[in-house]
């Protein structure tokens with residue numbers, strides 16, 4: 317097949333060697349889980365439990381509120397000791413259900429009976445995905461049942477599975493593809509049935525040779541028609557939705573548009589795995605694999621973690637750090653969220669935690685633009701990050717508005733290459749926030 321090449325992109329150091337050969341491990345369940353009711357794009361779930369109530373593992377504790385929302389479940393069995401605001405990845409005052417672990421696990425470690433999906437129609441399958449509270453696990457956290465059910469006036473002909481994992485340091489998708497390829501293929505078949513498509517492509521960067529091999533073998537072994545593994549050039553941000561769609565299909569999502577505008581749905585491999593668990597085993601989304609990494613982490617690795625586990629509890633299980641960190645990031649270094657403390661809980665969209673040493677963190681303040689044009693040449697969205705940055709610095713949001721700031725995918729490539737260390741993607745985030753507030 318013909319592979320297309322998107323404009324721009326960069327090659328930051330991959331730094332995946334810390335964890336890309338370390339098998340998955342389960343982390344112990346923490347004594348207290350701080351489970352945010354907002355772990356997704358859209359409205360927070362509405363709490364349906366009370367303080368003092370005992371809940372089972374996987375019990376619904378937050379009901380999806382409206383179309384763009386997602387259910388939230390108890391990630392551990394125990395007693396609800398508080399429903400209160402805590403700092404979460406999405407808000408400094410996010411409502412959380414705090415559960416103190418107690419009692420036995422009703423599903424973990426038990427033999428599971430597989431549902432037969434043959435008689436299930438699209439709406440039954442979608443209902444299982446929705447009930448399980450699945451959201452995009454690649455980081456976007458958009459409710460999956462909504463994405464799998466586009467409006468009637470849109471025709472979807474292609475499903476693309478995102479196995480690129482182009483963010484430096486993160487290896488959790490790579491490990492999932494290496495170790496669970498047949499389960500991923502099963503999840504793809506379920507998603508294809510829901511969407512009514514006969515074509516699916518799994519895009520994987522070529523730096524994940526073992527994952528590519530494992531998936532190719534799984535496609536052959538399962539005699540899967542219509543599913544192709546597509547090795548992709550290793551280049552950041554290959555995993556961004558619009559770039560992935562263009563690379564594989566040659567279709568360009570229009571400015572302000574969505575993948576469905578070019579008849580495509582994209583799902584991350586982790587999401588596909590969660591869809592399989594929900595449909596075949598009625599398993600709600602209560603845990604995920606994450607990468608815990610950085611040269612100062614004593615036991616870096618890929619760990620299965622319950623949502624609501626705080627970063628501090630995870631770090632303790634990973635043996636702690638060899639020195640005080642210079643920066644802690646939830647996610648990867650390019651798109652992740654900098655944390656200013658470790659009491660924040662893991663949520664559905666958390667792909668990893670990165671601990672950077674002091675000597676790995678830039679402390680220099682930024683300088684004036686020297687018009688070198690590097691940011692323009694790497695921008696995968698063909699924007700003018702330098703001009704956007706200059707306009708925002710002067711608070712000329714009227715000028716910035718004309719430079720298509722909402723097309724920015726916040727990949728951070730421009731900031732990465734800027735010799736003046738200008739925080740360009742941050743500037744663009746500022747203009748997006750200012751203009752959104754005005755609309």
Ligand code: SF4
Pocket residue numbers: 694695696697698699700701723724725726727728729730731740741744
């Ligand atoms: S302007 Fe936006 S899309 Fe372009 S390189 Fe910068 S962060 Fe990425």
Ligand code: SF4
Pocket residue numbers: 684685686687688689690691692701702705730733734735736737738740
């Ligand atoms: S990379 Fe930095 S210095 Fe060069 S044009 Fe862009 S903003 Fe200016």
